Amino acid sequence: MNQTANENVSQFYQRLEDLSSRILGIIHATETDPSKLSGRLVMIQDMTLNRFIYHTHPQISQMLKMLRYRSFDNINNALTAASAEEKALRLAYKTNISKCKICGRNNHTTNNCYKNKNKQMPISKNIHYNQSNTNRQDQTPKQCKYCKNFGHTINECRKREYNNSRKNNSPTQSNATKPQSINFTEQNFREADRIPETPPNQIEQVTQAFANWHA
Numbered sequence: 001m002n003q004t005a006n007e008n009v010s011q012f013y014q015r016l017e018d019l020s021s022r023i024l025g026i027i028h029a030t031e032t033d034p035s036k037l038s039g040r041l042v043m044i045q046d047m048t049l050n051r052f053i054y055h056t057h058p059q060i061s062q063m064l065k066m067l068r069y070r071s072f073d074n075i076n077n078a079l080t081a082a083s084a085e086e087k088a089l090r091l092a093y094k095t096n097i098s099k100c101k102i103c104g105r106n107n108h109t110t111n112n113c114y115k116n117k118n119k120q121m122p123i124s125k126n127i128h129y130n131q132s133n134t135n136r137q138d139q140t141p142k143q144c145k146y147c148k149n150f151g152h153t154i155n156e157c158r159k160r161e162y163n164n165s166r167k168n169n170s171p172t173q174s175n176a177t178k179p180q181s182i183n184f185t186e187q188n189f190r191e192a193d194r195i196p197e198t199p200p201n202q203i204e205q206v207t208q209a210f211a212n213w214h215a
Contacts, residue, residue: 001015001016001019001051001055002055003055003056003057008086009056009060009079009082009083009086010079010083012052012055012056013052013075013079013082016048016051016052016075017048017075019048020044020045020048023044024041024044027040027041027044045074045075048075049074049075049078052064052075052078052079052082053065053068053078056082057086059085059089060082060085060086060089063081063082063085064078064081064082064085067081100112100113102116144156144157144160146159146160147159147160
């Protein structure tokens with residue numbers, strides 16, 4: 001039997017006393033020899049005291065072990081000492097929890113101290129300032145470098161996509177305006193040789209008519 005985490009010293013003492021009373025009642029009812037009865041009763045009382053000393057919470061048990069043979073010799077004295085130690089431990093725990101390590105006051109903790117918050121304020125301001133600058137950069141409007149309009153980039157520009165598609169689908173100017181080349185082959189020269197020559201008398205007649213027209 002041990003003191004539980006949710007049990008105080010008085011509650012643990014009461015459980016031990018109930019168990020001890022039942023055992024003592026059985027001994028009184030079964031032991032008929034008076035010389036043995038007193039010895040058995042003392043043994044049960046001593047076992048109950050040792051159980052209380054060695055099986056309370058560790059910090060209380062340590063104190064009771066130190067005082068075991070000096071300040072008390074029965075469980076009632078042990079209960080008084082254990083209750084006082086338990087009260088002192090609770091008070092020290094509350095003091096350590098509530099006492100501020102910055103200003104020394106006990107009405108708030110170190111994390112909630114206004115001095116601690118004032119030290120952290122410049123850091124928080126810098127954080128908010130950097131966040132605002134980041135947000136401003138993210139909110140810069142997009143502008144297309146092709147059509148100069150806002151709201152999209154050059155990769156998203158529909159005008160650029162449309163113009164590129166027209167260029168790809170239209171015939172090339174080089175093919176449309178390319179001059180036809182003349183193939184000076186041997187066959188072409190042969191065909192030119194077959195063209196009849198103008199008679200000399202016709203040439204003289206034309207020359208004379210042209211001279212008379214200018215005279």
